Amino acid sequence: MNRDDTNFATALLEWYRNHGRDLPWRKNPTPYAVLVSEFMLQQTRVDTVIPYFNRFMERFPSLTDLAKAEEGEVLRHWQGLGYYSRARNLKKTAHKCLESEQGCLPFDSKKLSEMPGIGPYMEKAIRAFAFDLPAVPIDGNLMRVYSRLEALAIYPDDPKEKKKAETYFMKRLDSPREFGQALMDLGELICLPNGTPKCETCPLRFQCHAHAKGEETLYPLKKTKQVRPVEHRAVLLLLDGKGNIAVRKRPSKGLLASMDEFPNVLGDQEELQKAYPGLSLRHLSKVTHIFSHIEWKMDVYLAVGELPDFTYMPMTELKEKAALPTAFAKLLSLYSPV
Numbered sequence: 326m327n328r329d330d331t332n333f334a335t336a337l338l339e340w341y342r343n344h345g346r347d348l349p350w351r352k353n354p355t356p357y358a359v360l361v362s363e364f365m366l367q368q369t370r371v372d373t374v375i376p377y378f379n380r381f382m383e384r385f386p387s388l389t390d391l392a393k394a395e396e397g398e399v400l401r402h403w404q405g406l407g408y409y410s411r412a413r414n415l416k417k418t419a420h421k422c423l424e425s426e427q428g429c430l431p432f433d434s435k436k437l438s439e440m441p442g443i444g445p446y447m448e449k450a451i452r453a454f455a456f457d458l459p460a461v462p463i464d465g466n467l468m469r470v471y472s473r474l475e476a477l478a479i480y481p482d483d484p485k486e487k488k489k490a491e492t493y494f495m496k497r498l499d500s501p502r503e504f505g506q507a508l509m510d511l512g513e514l515i516c517l518p519n520g521t522p523k524c525e526t527c528p529l530r531f532q533c534h535a536h537a538k539g540e541e542t543l544y545p546l547k548k549t550k551q552v553r554p555v556e557h558r559a560v561l562l563l564l565d566g567k568g569n570i571a572v573r574k575r576p577s578k579g580l581l582a583s584m585d586e587f588p589n590v591l592g593d594q595e596e597l598q599k600a601y602p603g604l605s606l607r608h609l610s611k612v613t614h615i616f617s618h619i620e621w622k623m624d625v626y627l628a629v630g631e632l633p634d635f636t637y638m639p640m641t642e643l644k645e646k647a648a649l650p651t652a653f654a655k656l657l658s659l660y661s662p663v
């Protein structure tokens with residue numbers, strides 16, 4: 326590390342210790358707390374994750390508690406966070422640690438990357454944030470900071486550029502547990518993605534080529550947004566004679582795998598009627614639910630009847646015990662039992 330690189334780490338870490346975000350998994354960064362937070366933070370914003378993280382840690386305070394819990398209960402604690410395969414993989418990882426690692430999360434790269442749901446990014450995040458080992462996980466924030474520091478017209482998701490960013494930051498690395506998180510916070514709080522970055526308060530401004538040229542907002546390059554495909558679905562709130570609602574488990578693979586669902590089909594009322602003949606359907610409402618990669622436009626119907634593959638649950642039990650994903654859970658407000 327030369328003198329400039331030392332200054333880089335010193336300035337960055339000093340800024341972080343004074344201005345970094347106060348996040349619950351940073352207070353006591355045990356390997357388990359870091360593991361849970363990293364699974365939750367995939368594709369999800371920090372503000373959204375905080376209350377879920379706190380509730381999850383309260384209910385499953387250790388790797389062993391999680392490994393021994395029922396999958397349905399783990400999914401319920403994930404309800405609303407989306408990407409439920411993360412919850413299943415997190416539980417499988419806890420189980421594998423219990424079976425083959427004496428109940429501890431390994432710090433070895435190879436062992437970590439063999440755990441369910443742990444990819445190259447998370448493996449580095451765990452090594453750095455949980456074990457303080459030399460690693461820098463590269464996310465969108467770090468790519469933005471890197472492209473501006475070096476004034477590079479690059480796309481942030483280009484794997485070759487990510488590799489170069491990693492080499493760049495590894496050369497300047499000090500205190501791995503804090504270094505990567507400091508860069509993430511800098512990207513979130515100072516080197517902003519939209520609008521003008523707050524360069525006057527940036528600890529790295531004297532080393533930033535984009536800032537020197539007044540070209541901060543030119544980097545990185547922006548991709549044109551992809552249009553999300555829309556799926557039309559007809560969903561049925563089906564009651565038995567006592568006001569209980571029909572629900573069943575989804576298949577164990579695919580979107581919302583192993584979560585609970587109401588009767589639903591791809592298509593409109595006609596398709597719903599074909600799938601469940603003989604029911605008298607009353608249209609309740611149109612509801613849209615946006616997943617990251619797809620949008621559901623749902624027509625929701627109410628009917629009374631019996632379907633053999635479904636279990637009927639009272640509203641209170643549905644709310645407390647079923648693992649209903651948000652797309653379906655939000656439909657419950659359309660029906661109020663008398």
Ligand code: SF4
Pocket residue numbers: 470473474515516517522523524527528529530531533534535536541
């Ligand atoms: S000086 Fe400005 S553009 Fe450069 S890293 Fe700091 S905030 Fe980003």
